[in-house]
Amino acid sequence: MPDQPATPLSATSTIPPSNPDPSPRKLNTRPNTFNEDRPIGQRPLTNPDFARGQPSHTISSEFLHPNGEERLRVEGAVPRGPSFTLDDFSNKDFIVRVFVDSLAESAVPANRRSGPANQQAFDPKPLIRTFENALQGLGNLSEELQEKESDLQSKVRRAEVQHDQTLDTLGLKLDQSIKQFEDLDISLNNPTTMDRGSRNDPSGGGNIAVQIGEKLEELDRKRRRALDANFLIQCWLEVGETGELTSLQDIQRQGGADNKVRCAVIAHQLMRISQRLDLAAWGQTNGHGRGVTNGVAGAFRSNYNTREVLEKFCETLEQELLKQFNNSYRKQNFDDMMECAKVLHDFNGGASVIAVFVNQHQFFIDRNQLITEEPSLQSLIDEVKVIMQEESFIIKRAFPYYETVLIKFIQRIFQQSIQQRLEMVLEKADTISSLAFLRSLHSSRNYISALVEDLKAHGLTEHPEPCSAQISQTLDQQMEELFVPYIVGNSYIEQEKKSLEEMNNSLLFKYNIYHSRRKKAPTGFMASLAQQGSQLMASAKDAYLERLDSSDLTQTQKEMMLRVAGVQETDKNKNDIEVSDQDGVLSTANAKRMMTWLAESVRRTLELGSPSDTPKDVATLLNLLMASMGQVYVETGLDAALEKATAQENSKTEPDLTYLPSIRPAVTIASIMSRFITTVLIRLAEANTTVRRSMEAQSKMGIESIEKKTNNIMKSTIDVLLNWVTKSLASQKKVDYLPKDETIDGTNLEVFSSELALSVQRLLIEHYKKYKINAAGGLMVTKDISKYVATLKEWNLNKDAETSVELLTEIGYLFIIGPEALRERSRNLATGPSGGSKKLAKADFKTYIQNREDYKSVGIQSVLSGL
Known part of the structure; x- marks a missing residue:
């Protein structure tokens, strides 16, 4: 083992x-x-x-x-x-x-x-x-x-032999079954037609089977139609004879989606039969009285109003289905909801179940109760985004016609919840200012647009795929309808214009008051040139006061306007407000602020306005810009300066040129205006050639007007100065150039010149201590010092001052001469300061040498070590 x-x-x-x-x-x-x-x-x-x-x-x-x-x-x-x-x-x-x-x-x-x-x-x-x-x-x-x-x-061998025989038998039977199945499949699917008399030909078996099946289906349909017609007649007779629907109610009590659908279909058919046969119940007697149908008297007589009986049954059936749908919705039984929705769709197109689902949604109930307590439009939009994504999942599983339901749900959310909140936000913003209203309108549009894009990308019922074309179109349509009341026609651009005028008039209020009170020049040609600007200025001031006193303004709006204008609320009489000369000066900061408001308006116009109206809208904004900033602001300041210059052309006193500083901000503001008009406004109007050319002409005329007034001021200023020089020269005495000897003040001039030259020398000595200088720079310093020395020597200097000035030449040489020459000069240095002295101080000498770029060389270091 x-x-x-x-x-x-x-x-x-x-x-x-x-x-x-x-x-x-x-x-x-x-x-x-x-x-x-x-x-x-x-x-x-x-x-x-x-x-x-x-x-x-x-x-x-x-x-x-x-x-x-x-x-x-x-x-x-x-x-x-x-x-x-x-x-x-x-x-x-x-x-x-x-x-x-x-x-x-x-x-x-x-x-x-x-x-x-x-x-x-x-x-x-x-x-x-x-x-x-x-x-x-x-x-x-x-x-x-x-x-x-x-x-x-031996037993095992016998069992194996028997097993092999069994397998052979079963295999043979399987082969036979497969062959029979293949023959049957070929006979059923062979498209070749066969002689109807050749029953043994398998090629036509398929067509025969199909024909037999079609005939059986047709016979079954006819049978079912006959049964349905028989049952329909039975129900109609019950309605007409007993006023009840016992047979139909029995089917209804059986339950099940198929039975409910059958009840709904039969009820509709009975309603149509009633309309055709029982005309009296529908108030249509055809002129022959009750019981006359299609001109044939006595065709149908009923002791009951079939219309009322059928409508009552339909109403009961519908209410039962709606109740079942609501119960299933609470239980999240989507299959049963789908069955009820199918039945109701066949019953009345599904309008009632859609209304129940949408109108009784908890979101709308909560919003109706809390609409006044919502924190912001953004919070509502965030909640709508979540609700839409969640409910679209339920709608897809609960309704066979889910797109129709989703469209109704979207319409209800936009037309009720979002629209109500949007109106509240805009009404609140309008109580603050026109600008706040426009900003709120713009931001609200952006919020809702972002919501629509997120919903499209999510897909809703098509998640994770994008929304269908119909849902996408519905979302876009609902968003556009929200803002139609605010952007239709010219309403939006007029609101922008109103806001800009309000803000600009507030900002220039003190400016306009100052220039309206300044003393006007005598009437004449120059005054007539400024007449148009004065009228616009007065109009702007009056418009501000009229707006401020308007009863339409809220207290918040008035406070905002006064804050922009820099006026206190305690100033009861706005015409008596005290202003200073600084209030009447042109300011580029104010101009930039006005341009910022205008640029903001242009951006909103592009996003909220219609693209086809863009050229016309920017033309409106250009008119406002040229009027408020060009004429009321810039040209008014130039007119004031021109009046001051013109008033002094024949003056006998020394001229007052304080008006000249206003020329620079006027030119700067005009340049900013011109660039903005050229790069922004006119380019946005390129789609409309007529409007663009009109804007170009208007812009050119406005800028040229500013340039002409600027040129007139400069010409008048030249005239004023020449007049004063002429007057001053005319006052020169003829004996001024024949002074007596004792009257020549030569000593004072020499002292003054010498003191000034020594002071300049000290400044230059300290000046060149601050710079590092290389070889080429040393030549430049030598040339500069040579010019300084030549200029100072032209003055009437005494000998000591002239010697001290020559010391500057020695300083220039220190940056270009070599070590040996430096060592020679280091032997003749003063111990005191260099300023005003004839010799260079040792400390200054060392400082200049250290400023040389090559001061670390051996030769320079040897000179420094020898000091």
């Missing part, structure tokens, strides 16, 4: 039974003295007689099979007997006789082996007989096992 694992062989080993008889079969009846209390593998294969030294030794063996098994048991009693495993007996070199001899030899005690020779020798025969009996038993068992194994193998 080489394949079995090695296990310890003790006094007891288990062997498969060879005899089915459960009774034990004894090989030896010798009493068993083997100790079984020890575990298997630790029981010695010995004989107790050996331990006692007895000459006769017995080893008993017996087969025991208490559980249907035969057990070979060998007993012995030898102290410290050897133990064996199955490997010992399954070895190829195992020999029974050798094994027994070794066992017998090991069973002889050691003291007996060395004892006297006359002692009786160990007799191995009993052991041999015992082993022989055991081997014989094992042989018998092996034969029995061999017989059983042969019997089982």
Whole structure:
């Protein structure tokens, strides 16, 4: 048994039974003295007689099979007997006789082996007989096992043969079934027509089957139509004779979507029959009185008003379905909602169920209760975005015609919730100012536009795909309808114009008051030139005061206008407001502020206005710009300056030129205007050639007007100055150039010139200490100093001052001469400061040398170390 694992062989080993008889079969009846209390593998294969030294030794063996098994048991009693495993007996070199001899030899005690020779020798025969009996038993068992194994193998072979035969039979049957199926499939799908008389031709079997199926379907449809017509007539007779719909109500009570759909269809058919037959119930007697139908008297007579009976039933059926739909909606039973929606769609087009779903939605109920407490339009839009995405999922699962429901839901949200909140926001903003209204309108449009784009991208019922074309169009349409009242026609651009005029008039209020109070020049040609600007200025001031006193303004609007104008609320009489000269000066800061408002208006106009109206709208804004900033602001300031200049042309006193600083901001503002008009407004009007050319002409005329007035001011100023110079020259005395000797003030001039030259020298000495100078820069410094010295020497200087000025030339040489020359000059330095001295101070000399770019060279460092 080489394949079995090695296990310890003790006094007891288990062997498969060879005899089915459960009774034990004894090989030896010798009493068993083997100790079984020890575990298997630790029981010695010995004989107790050996331990006692007895000459006769017995080893008993017996087969025991208490559980249907035969057990070979060998007993012995030898102290410290050897133990064996199955490997010992399954070895190829195992020999029974050798094994027994070794066992017998090991069973002889050691003291007996060395004892006297006359002692009786160990007799191995009993052991041999015992082993022989055991081997014989094992042989018998092996034969029995061999017989059983042969019997089982023959049975297995017979079963395999039978299994193979069964598989062949089943395979043959399967092949036959597949072939029959293929033949049938070919006969059904073969398009070739066959002779109707050739019934055995399989090529036409398919067409025959199709024709038979179509005829059966047609017969079934006719049968169902006949049954439906029979039932319809039965229901109509019930309505006409009893005024009830017992049969239809029985179907209704059965429940189920199909029965509900059938009830709805039959009810509609009965309603149409009633309209055709029971004209009296519908108020159409055709001129013949009750009971006359289509001109035939007595066609139908009813004791009941069939219309009322049917309408009552339809109403009951509809209410029941709507109630069921609501209950299913609360339970989130989408399948049942879908069934109810289908029935109601067949019943009345689904209008009632859509109305119930949309009108009774919790979102609208909550909004109706809390509409006045909403924090902002943005919060509403954020909530709408979430609600739309959630409800679109429910609509897709609850309605077969979900796009129609979603469109109704979108319309309700936009036309109720968003529109109400938008109106509230704009009304509140309008109480603040016109600009606040426009900004709120613009931001609201952006918020809602972003909502629409997010919903389109989300897809709603088409999620995660984008929205369908119909839903996308509905969203765009609803958004546009929200803002139609505010941007239709010229209403929007007029609102922008009103806001700009209001803000500009507020900003220029003090400016206009100042120029309206200034003393006017005598009437004449120059005054007539400024007449138009004065009229516009007065008109702007009056418009501001009129707007401020208007009862339409709220307190917040008035405060805003006064704040922009810089006026206090306590100033009751706005015509008596005190202004300063600074209020009448042109300011580029004010102009930039006005341009900012205008640019903001242009941006809003492009986003809120119609593209086709853009040229016309920007032309309106250009008119406002040229009037408010060009004429009222810039030209008014230029007119004031021109009046001051003109008034001094023949003046005998020294001219007042304080008006000249206003020319620069006027030119700057005109430049800003011109650039904005050219780069923004006119480009936006390119789509309309006529409007663009008109704007170009208007802009050119306005800018030229400003330029002409500026030129007139400069010309008048030249005239004023020339007049004053002429007058001053005319006042020159003829003896001024014939002074007496004692009147020549030469000493004072010399002192003044010398002091000024020495001061300039000190400044230049300190000036050149601040710069690093290289070789080329040294030449430039030498040239500059040479010019300074030449200029100073032209003055009337004393000798000491002239010598001190020459010191500057020495400073210039320090930046270009070499180390040896520097060492020569370092020997003649002063210890005091250089300013006003004839010699250069040692500290200044060192500073100049250190400013040279090459001061770290060996030669320069040697000069510095020698100081």
